[in-house]
Amino acid sequence: MYYSVAFPVVLGFCHGMGSVRHTFTITYTEINGQTIARIPEVSAVATLDGLQIDYYDSVRKKLIPKQDWVAIESRNIWKDYTEIREQVRQINKINITVLMQQLNQSHGVHVYQRMYGCVWDYKTNDSDGFDQHGYDGEDFITLDLKKLRYNSPVPQGIPIVQKWNNDSQQLQLLKQYCEQDRIDWIKYFLELGKDALERKVSPLVSLVQKNSSSPVVCHATGFYPSEVNITWLRNGEEHYEDVELGELLPNEDRTFQKTSTLSIYPDEWKKHQYVCVVEHKTGTIQKNLTEDEIRSNKSKLIVLTCDWVVFTAALVTVILVDYLLYILHVSPDNWKINQYFCVEEHK
Known part of the structure; x- marks a missing residue:
């Protein structure tokens, strides 16, 4: 389930960084069933401290860098990183299929979401990991890294949790992944993107x-x-x-x-x-x-009404950047002079 990739060792990168704690997150969204046109069945987004690093989906089947410094400096590892996303995509596809069978769901649109990553404090070198799963807008499975155990708030998740918790080898790999591999990724990306992140x-x-x-x-x-x-x-x-x-x-x-x-x-x-x-x-x-x-609408402010599609789980709100965000076709010179708001109206 978890993989590591070799990358350059980075030293002396953290001096002057604006934040003590850094968070690296990868979020997957898998849709089973008939999707809206042009929305992929699977998409994934990686972020560092809230800044999007890349994007992947099952239509393009390639990892797309979202920062110039990532695209230029990470060419040597980009192919391996893309393969990891594809492997995780296949695992998640199996997960949602098994889950539908356990819940006696043979049809309909269902959404499986997973958010995993780590938090690292460069001053204390303390780290923590997380692995959170959501299904059809509800919390489904979460990881307690300190106890190295998965938990589920719903009865349907208990059989899966028991199976995962009985795999001691996989749990140890997970611990290494959260406490070492992902920390190295944070260090690497912090060095590459220090100008943008600062x-x-x-x-x-x-x-x-x-x-x-x-x-x-x-x-x-x-x-x-x-x-x-x-x-x-x-x-x-x-x-x-x-x-x-x-x-x-x-x-x-x-x-x-x-x-x-x-x-x-x-x-x-x-x-x-x-x-x-x-x-x-x-x-x-x-x-x-x-x-x-x-x-307000009575002022000179230009108010635009927009529609976006957001798939949410209680633990995760996944915004599919390339497909689900609203697109405002206004030139930068225009919106820098004027002030635009997107107003979402609901009963």
Whole structure:
């Protein structure tokens, strides 16, 4: 199930890196059944600290680098790395077939997702690994690396967990994979992409409202790295009621965006002082909730409605970058001058 590839040894790479902890993640999504046109049955994305490194799917059957520094410097290992993705794809295809049989599912569209990788602290050299599986939007199997045991929150996963936990040789290979092989990959990619990974871009923060009675969305976009904290203050104190924090999403320019929605009536926020606070490595930005600060359909802001397809599991939200992200056909010169938002509407 797990494989290693030889690569150059990298030394002295971590000085000056912007983060102490680094996370390398590979996410697979497998769809069994009739899929939407042009959406592959299997896709995979690798990220380092939230930055996409590559993309693979069952249609192209080749690993596509998503960073220039990966494409140029990793040619010697790219072929081997592609073969690994193909091997894991075949394993996942078997997994979903067996799972459907155990659940007595002979037809329909089913989604199997897997996210695995490791977290490494370069100052302490501590590491941890994870291997999380989801099926049809539910948590299915997770790995406890410290105990070196798989667990399942659902009865259907117990037979699989028992089989995997009885394979001591495979568990030891898994431990080596998480504590050594993946750490070496993190070190290697950190050295290759240190210029891109060390960059810092401040978020652009706006308060957005569909109409005068709609919830107010605090929208932060265009920031890098991906770590951001969005909170609301009410009269100077942290406010958590009626607040829904959105998921972190990637932008096409390799930055990120995130939202926090405050669902209260206008009379409430007009009587009290509400502030959206966005904390990022580049600094802290505050937006006072006032009518002058809010952008809505009545303002000069151009609001575009978009459709995207996102397959989610409780542990994993997989965004198929090449196929499932919305595409906004606007020239860079245009969106740098104006401010665009994609508004998703739902009952």
